[in-house]
Amino acid sequence: MTCQTQLNVPVALTIAGSDSGGGAGIQADLKTFAFHCVHGTSALTCVTAQNTQGVSRVDALPPEAVVAQIEAVVSDIGVQATKTGMLLNQEIIQAVATQVKILGLDNLVVDPVMVSRTGAQLIDDSAVQCLRDVLMPLAAIVTPNRYEAQILSGLAIHTLEDMQAAAQCIHQLGVTAVLVKGGGMTGSLRGVDVWFDGQELSTLKTEQVETHHTHGTGCTLSSAITANLAQGKDLGSAVRCAKDYVTTALNYALDMGQGTGPVGHFFPLLRS
Numbered sequence: 001m002t003c004q005t006q007l008n009v010p011v012a013l014t015i016a017g018s019d020s021g022g023g024a025g026i027q028a029d030l031k032t033f034a035f036h037c038v039h040g041t042s043a044l045t046c047v048t049a050q051n052t053q054g055v056s057r058v059d060a061l062p063p064e065a066v067v068a069q070i071e072a073v074v075s076d077i078g079v080q081a082t083k084t085g086m087l088l089n090q091e092i093i094q095a096v097a098t099q100v101k102i103l104g105l106d107n108l109v110v111d112p113v114m115v116s117r118t119g120a121q122l123i124d125d126s127a128v129q130c131l132r133d134v135l136m137p138l139a140a141i142v143t144p145n146r147y148e149a150q151i152l153s154g155l156a157i158h159t160l161e162d163m164q165a166a167a168q169c170i171h172q173l174g175v176t177a178v179l180v181k182g183g184g185m186t187g188s189l190r191g192v193d194v195w196f197d198g199q200e201l202s203t204l205k206t207e208q209v210e211t212h213h214t215h216g217t218g219c220t221l222s223s224a225i226t227a228n229l230a231q232g233k234d235l236g237s238a239v240r241c242a243k244d245y246v247t248t249a250l251n252y253a254l255d256m257g258q259g260t261g262p263v264g265h266f267f268p269l270l271r272s
């Protein structure tokens with residue numbers, strides 16, 4: 001059989017942590033890229049020992065190792081879009097921001113990962129300011145969840161109006177576009193996201209999925225946005241398509257382990 005070499009496959013890069021349980025982090029990102037037929041590359045920042053119940057250990061990589069991975073990928077393969085996930089500490093955030101500038105990485109999606117679904121802290125306290133001041137202004141879009149938006153804006157978030165105020169406040173930090181995610185909201189707001197790009201303030205709403213298995217939703221949404229940007233979609237379309245994908249993946253969430261199971265990245269393929 002003759003090899004059908006593929007030309008012009010889009011390439012995306014994830015700079016994030018490993019989740020041994022396969023639900024979030026690098027593992028969720030690469031599955032999402034693959035689902036979108038985007039070639040996934042990665043720069044690992046840290047290794048978490050993690051399952052559906054929680055995070056039991058985190059080992060950081062040296063910033064030089066993170067830089068070397070990014071350089072190796074970009075200098076040879078090239079990337080059309082990049083996302084950051086769990087960056088853990090100030091040294092890694094600073095190193096990543098420097099690489100973004102030196103290598104001119106555009107279409108940058110920053111998921112400001114701070115706390116996991118199971119309540120584990122995923123960033124050093126001292127690193128939040130660096131994430132906010134140094135990396136977030138380089139992003140095409142920043143995607144905080146409810147708790148991250150509260151930290152970044154300094155506002156308590158309980159209502160849709162609170163989400164809108166937080167999105168506007170985070171935009172003022174010098175961020176191009178913000179999506180405040182509503183997976184951590186209660187009642188009818190669960191699963192409602194708020195978008196603000198300095199001009200348009202809008203609400204993204206799909207169906208609300210009644211499931212407890214939501215591990216990796218944020219990583220999946222941000223990597224789907226990244227995959228869509230790598231394919232050449234504009235930011236608004238990339239976000240809307242990613243929201244639809246995460247909703248479908250939630251509908252096929254996996255009931256595995258004793259705690260919060262992961263979303264089903266490939267299960268939409270099994271639809272009859």
Ligand SMILES: Nc1ncnc2c1ncn2[C@@H]1O[C@H](COP(=O)(O)OP(=O)(O)O)[C@@H](O)[C@H]1O
Pocket residue numbers: 117144145146181182183184190191192193207208209210211214216217218219221243246247250
């Ligand atoms: N139960 C749900 N039903 C519908 N959408 C949801 C649900 N839970 C989360 N989402 C969506 O998943 C995406 C990720 O959001 P969120 O869960 O808040 O992120 P994170 O994993 O960072 O906490 C958002 O688009 C959010 O609205």
Ligand SMILES: Cc1ncc(COP(=O)(O)O)c(N)n1
Pocket residue numbers: 016017018019024025026048050085086113115116117118122214215216217218219
């Ligand atoms: C390595 C890593 N990166 C990100 C998250 C956040 O994902 P979630 O909020 O869905 O638990 C995580 N738990 N682990």
